[in-house]
Amino acid sequence: MLAKRIQPMVSQARRLYVELMFQVMGRALQAVSEVDDAVKKETQALPAGFLFEMMVMPNGPRLIVEHTGLGRLHYHGASAPRPVDLSIQFKHIAHAFLVLSFQEKTAVAFANDRMLVDGDISYAVRMTRVLNRLESFILPKLIAERAVKEYPSNLHLPHKLISAVRIYLKVATNFVETVRA
Amino acid sequence: MTQKYYEFFCPVKVIAGKSALEHIPYELTGLAAKRPMIVTDKGVRAAGLLDPVIAACEESGLEIVTIYDDVPPDSSTTVVRDIAGIYRQEKCDSIIAVGGGSAIDTGKAVNILVSEGGDDIAKYSGAGVIKHPLKPFFVVPTTAGTGSEVTSVAVITDEAKGVKLPFTSSFLLPNAAIIDPRMTLTLPPHITAATAMDAMTHAVEAFTCMAKNPLSDAYATAAVKKVSRSLLSVMDNPKDVDGRLELAQASTMAGIAFSNSMVGLVHALGHATGAICHLPHGLCMSLYLPYVLEYNLETIREPLGDLLLSLEGPEVFSATPAARRAEASISALRKLRDQLHKRCQLPRTLKETGKVSEDQRNQIAEMALDDGAIMFNPKEVSLEDARAVLQRAWA
Numbered sequence: 001m002l003a004k005r006i007q008p009m010v011s012q013a014r015r016l017y018v019e020l021m022f023q024v025m026g027r028a029l030q031a032v033s034e035v036d037d038a039v040k041k042e043t044q045a046l047p048a049g050f051l052f053e054m055m056v057m058p059n060g061p062r063l064i065v066e067h068t069g070l071g072r073l074h075y076h077g078a079s080a081p082r083p084v085d086l087s088i089q090f091k092h093i094a095h096a097f098l099v100l101s102f103q104e105k106t107a108v109a110f111a112n113d114r115m116l117v118d119g120d121i122s123y124a125v126r127m128t129r130v131l132n133r134l135e136s137f138i139l140p141k142l143i144a145e146r147a148v149k150e151y152p153s154n155l156h157l158p159h160k161l162i163s164a165v166r167i168y169l170k171v172a173t174n175f176v177e178t179v180r181a
Numbered sequence: 182m183t184q185k186y187y188e189f190f191c192p193v194k195v196i197a198g199k200s201a202l203e204h205i206p207y208e209l210t211g212l213a214a215k216r217p218m219i220v221t222d223k224g225v226r227a228a229g230l231l232d233p234v235i236a237a238c239e240e241s242g243l244e245i246v247t248i249y250d251d252v253p254p255d256s257s258t259t260v261v262r263d264i265a266g267i268y269r270q271e272k273c274d275s276i277i278a279v280g281g282g283s284a285i286d287t288g289k290a291v292n293i294l295v296s297e298g299g300d301d302i303a304k305y306s307g308a309g310v311i312k313h314p315l316k317p318f319f320v321v322p323t324t325a326g327t328g329s330e331v332t333s334v335a336v337i338t339d340e341a342k343g344v345k346l347p348f349t350s351s352f353l354l355p356n357a358a359i360i361d362p363r364m365t366l367t368l369p370p371h372i373t374a375a376t377a378m379d380a381m382t383h384a385v386e387a388f389t390c391m392a393k394n395p396l397s398d399a400y401a402t403a404a405v406k407k408v409s410r411s412l413l414s415v416m417d418n419p420k421d422v423d424g425r426l427e428l429a430q431a432s433t434m435a436g437i438a439f440s441n442s443m444v445g446l447v448h449a450l451g452h453a454t455g456a457i458c459h460l461p462h463g464l465c466m467s468l469y470l471p472y473v474l475e476y477n478l479e480t481i482r483e484p485l486g487d488l489l490l491s492l493e494g495p496e497v498f499s500a501t502p503a504a505r506r507a508e509a510s511i512s513a514l515r516k517l518r519d520q521l522h523k524r525c526q527l528p529r530t531l532k533e534t535g536k537v538s539e540d541q542r543n544q545i546a547e548m549a550l551d552d553g554a555i556m557f558n559p560k561e562v563s564l565e566d567a568r569a570v571l572q573r574a575w576a
């Protein structure tokens with residue numbers, strides 16, 4: 001009986017969390033593409049105007065970023081200006097929650113059939129690496145190790161701290177800008 | 182609560198063994214198919230491999246309506262459209278693909294067009310585009326390696342755009358795979374070796390990569406055991422019917438394993454090398470396998486050690502201390518490669534291929550990093566890592 005009443009709250013909380021994480025990630029993707037060379041190297045290979053989406057099936061939360069050129073990513077929020085080029089789709093909000101709460105690594109989620117790729121698989125491989133890099137930047141090492149296949153060895157603490165601060169700052173300003181706008 | 186989750190799917194009826202081809206008419210009739218078309222290539226026809234298929238059907242009063250025998254090694258959208266045209270013109274109602282990877286992929290793509298309609302196969306490219314079951318489709322593999330008879334993928338080249346179009350749908354899976362040892366009896370030694378090593382690699386990668394699961398593990402270990410036991414004896418005695426059947430079954434089992442649990446870095450490097458240096462897929466697999474296992478070693482120590490039982494049998498397994506088994510598995514594979522090199526000069530290093538220049542290695546590394554298979558490799562691979570593996574594989 002209690003379960004019946006609690007369930008909607010749990011699923012609403014889960015949905016809110018996923019929506020919030022998508023926003024944080026969208027902004028962080030934009031920020032990290034401006035400060036991190038390893039990410040830039042990956043994103044530079046994407047065509048300019050390339051739209052990347054992560055979403056929850058069938059019509060759940062989504063995050064859209066665009067490669068505007070020279071490796072820079074631009075966060076579009078939850079709506080795309082035109083049909084997307086690459087979409088990573090979680091089969092269920094519960095699976096998105098597992099990944100975005102860092103209980104299941106992105107690569108493991110792919111391996112476990114939690115999500116689908118619609119679009120060029122080589123771009124999906126690239127974006128997975130970008131997401132891994134992002135996760136290891138914005139999370140404390142302990143959690144990041146759980147979220148990515150391998151914690152990058154070239155991510156030393158001072159560098160990480162400096163970069164993370166810059167990313168957090170950028171995320172924060174972006175949040176403020178959005179609120180103002 | 183366990184964090185493990187997996188999916189496993191293989192609805193293909195496997196018809197295997199002596200006189201398997203003679204089951205085709207019965208199986209077709211069971212699906213109400215009366216007018217089959219054969220899709221194959223010139224090599225298969227020249228080797229006389231169609232004769233037993235046609236005879237098996239005719240003896241049961243089932244007429245093969247038409248035969249398309251001009252599938253190229255890299256099938257294209259034009260070829261697919263042409264074959265679909267013939268299928269419609271001849272009012273066929275089913276497809277039998279006889280051949281290796283290319284003929285099978287072509288058969289899958291033709292089936293999409295003749296079932297879904299239209300002339301533009303590119304329209305159906307991607308994952309999950311096809312929503313309905315297709316026409317009755319049978320596959321008779323003539324190589325023992327690709328496992329395409331049990332995979333839900335087809336790759337067709339779009340010549341005009343110069344891109345490879347992938348098609349994925351469980352509806353691409355054939356209704357039945359017919360494994361008859363007569364089909365692989367005349368495979369030349371170097372193709373026998375390379376394709377068997379492709380099957381071996383499918384099994385080893387399925388067993389050691391990220392998406393491994395208990396069901397695919399069972400298929401993978403059984404496939405490794407069959408290849409280990411039969412490959413060299415078939416190399417020494419090509420007419421060994423039982424050995425040939427073992428290899429053909431191993432290929433199908435490895436196909437079932439990897440189509441459910443994916444492959445890893447060996448395939449990523451192999452796909453890139455195939456595209457850049459035009460080396461056969463199986464050869465690349467055999468070449469890279471031990472070097473990639475060495476690279477992955479610390480992340481796959483346990484499963485790789487377990488494989489020693491399938492590779493070398495119970496005596497060697499129990500005589501090897503648990504801590505040394507993973508290395509012993511790699512040695513077993515190296516030993517097998519040395520034997521194959523002795524028998525048919527199957528290259529073990531990039532240098533031995535004589536077809537790869539040192540500066541192509543960078544290109545291979547970069548291209549491998551974009552390959553979908555790299556996503557399932559148990560260890561994260563950077564450009565430097567890929568270069569290092571290629572360096573080790575050089576000589």
Ligand SMILES: [Fe+2]
Nearest residue numbers: 379383462466
């Ligand atoms: Fe393969």
